Amino acid sequence: MPAIDIPEAETREKTGLAAPWNVIVHNDPVNLMSYVALAFRKVLGFSKDKAQKHMLEVHHKGRSIVWTGGREKAEFYVQQLHSHLLLATLEPAPEG
C-alpha cells in the first residue's frame, strides 16, 4: 500500500466573548409609570427599587439601558418587553 502523505493540519482555536448588546427602553407618554416598573420586574426580574430606578431614568432621560449581554438573550428580552408594549430596542454596546 502506498504511503499517503497526510498534510499537517494547522488548527487555531479562537476564544473570546462575543461583543455585548444593550437592551434599551425608550420613553412613551402613554404607558403608565407603575405599569412600566411592573413590566421590568416581570420581564427582567428586577427588584422593586431597581425597576423604579430604571423607570424613572426612562421618564426623565428618555431612555434607559436595562440589560447588557449576549445578542440572543438581548433579542429575547426585547421581544418580552414588546409583548408588554414597551418601546424597546437592542444595539451593540460601545466598546471599552
Place this chain on the structure above:
Amino acid sequence: MKFVATKEGALALEEIPPVLFGLLQAIPLRAASEDPRVESRFYPAPALDALLVEDWKSFVRPELQETFLSAREVVLADLCGTLETEGGFSMKIPPNHMDPWLSTLNQARLAIAEENHFGEKDLSEEIVPDSSDPRPLALFQISFYGFLQECLVKMQD
C-alpha cells in the same frame, strides 16, 4: 362605581353606571384597532439592523399578534359575564386574568392615543366635556382605562 379587592385576590367592579360600562365594553374593540399608526406602535422595530427587522416581522410579530389577541379574548369573555343589578353592572377580574386585562387596557390606551395623535401635553391637559368634540371623550377613555390599570398594578404589588 366601586373597586373591591376580594379575598380570592380578584378585582370586583361593582355598581358600574351604564356610561362607564359602555366604555368597559369598548376596551377589546378599541384595542383591536387596525390603524397603520397603531400597528407601528404595537410592533416597533427592534433595532436599526435591516436583516433583524425583517426577521422580526416574519417570526416575532406573529407571536406578538397572537399574544395581544388572546389577551383581548380573555377580556371579552370576562365582559360577557357581567351581571346587571339594581345599582348598575358588576363584574370580576380573577387573579389569573389580570395580565390579559393589563395588556388589553394598554393596547386600548395606546391605540386611542395614536388614532388621535395625542402626545404628552395632550394627556396631561384637563378634560373639558364637549359633546361636539370627540377629543375629550378619547382623553377620558385613556384616563379611565389608566385608572383601572393602576388598580390592577397595585393588586399585583
